[in-house]
Amino acid sequence: MFEEEFFLPFKDIFQDIELEKTLPRRKIKFKDGVYTFKVSLRKGTWSKIQLSAHETLHDLHILIQQAFEFDDDYMYSFFMDGKPWSKYEFKCPIGDEGPCSDEVKIGELDLIEKQNFLYIFDYGDVWKFNIEVFEVKDEEGDEYNPKVIENKGERPQQYPDYDDEW
Template identity: 30%
Template sequence: MTAYRFRVKFDSDPTSLWRDIVVGADRTLDEFQATINAAMGLDQDHLWFFGIDEDYWDSDVKYQRPEEYEDLPSGQPMRFGEETYTAGTTTVGEMVAQLGLDQYDRICYLFDYGDEWRFYAILKEIIDDDPDDRAPEVVEEKGEQVDQYAPMGKEGPLLPERLRKLDLPETAIPTADLRALEERDDVAHVIVLLSIETGFGAVSERFMIQFDDVGYLLENSPQGWEIIEEVDGEDKTEEELLSALASAAREWHAEIAEIASAASGQVFDDETVEAMNIELNQELERKGYGHL
């Protein structure tokens, strides 16, 4: 009895759009793919394949849409030297065994050879007590579905209005400026999470900000500030909302370690995560919430 939990991430925006899907070992890759597309907002009108890691077209092994595989003469590969299999009969368990996947290893998924919707999936958990025939199911998710046929050049969503009113710079922000935000009537807490010393003083590339009814965990990226997590505080006390934000930050730090481990081949363990949490714990202690 084995099932697998994959975190399927949108390659273009992996922190804002992902789905956790649990699927039994005996379910086919075709079934797994159908669940991914339905969860991400994509139709089934195009060719696709699964591959190794984040290699996409460069993957030496491809699990293809059954109709494409059947149309290839004698199972001829898409390019010289690669192995191809049909996703119609290959099970998830067979793929895991063939690729030698361990926890936190990755596979890639490319849908539509023209527009190239790219996703990668991290094997987050191997579940030994789930049925082999468990149907693929989304068990956790973040982010809105993609707009498959949106006009080219359409901009993504802006930050919420109350964040835009803060006039955050597109790059890292001085920590002194962040802490000054707490002087605003509508801001309850600001927690600096990733500060870097520069010749002009400390700047931050990750922080939490808490309003009366909502909190945000934000990170700076090449595209500017992005919301990693939004926590609804409508039914929470001020301390409960701050606690939920702190938990979200710790989970994000653990995910960063997982991603770094998979990408580099090095092991970033709990000690690494705790090191990332030091600044969070110090900030909470400074504000009198060291028990959170």
Template identity: 50%
Template sequence: MLKVRRTLVRRTKKFQEGTYLIKVSWRKGVWRKIELAAHHTLEDLHQAIQQVFDFDDDHLYSFFMDNKKWSHASYSSPLDESGPHADQVTLGELALEPGQSFLYLFDYGDEWEFKLKVEGIDPAKPLPLKPRLVAERGAAPEQYPDNEDWDE
């Protein structure tokens, strides 16, 4: 008789304290750098991205941790029917590493795609109470640009 043993090893890491520096890029030459604490959630990161790019938070979103759009390695908006949800996981729980990239997709219709990169994790730096913008380059895109060809 063949016995099946546990063949999948679950990757577990302890909570990683520190101040996280995340670079959020829209297109070449348009980016923002945001500092967050390990206790901030992906929902907090979503809110920070919305603020620094001057977007209206009026659509669903997902973070794709394997950097592949529509993969199952994702955390979605708390309003999305599918989970897991972005407000239920902190940065410190994600086992992120400096240099790691992942994808943020906002508005499933228009598909605003932002590339995120962990630029650093500093355990000695004072933790920010809330996410904060520390650097930026380029003009933010217009979420709802005027379209002269639009029929009224």
């Protein structure tokens, strides 16, 4: 799990989570640019979203909500290893503990093209979105306006229409 030799003597003494919280880790260099994400709900239903490296994961959340025409009324998380409920999670800002999605910029995540991660919205209904880093353009992104650039497939209904069932 640890790449740095410094940590090896400590592996048997501490739990993994304690090492990650207390010992210094490699600093990730900020990677400026414009990032395009392909956000898929299911096969044939996706959106492409562009953000600058200076935007946060919370900004990505807001654009996903717009792209899929959802109401932003539930909690959410990003799982950077693609595994639901893993420890590599960035939580929504209204949660009790972090790290929070509004505390990390896209350019700080060390993302590469074709990398995938997971976004879960609404812990009750558990809407799972696969996010692929579709493209990273090496241009300055400070003044780039985040936007949804393409949609494909029918947008799902967030809430079932119970009137139709009566």
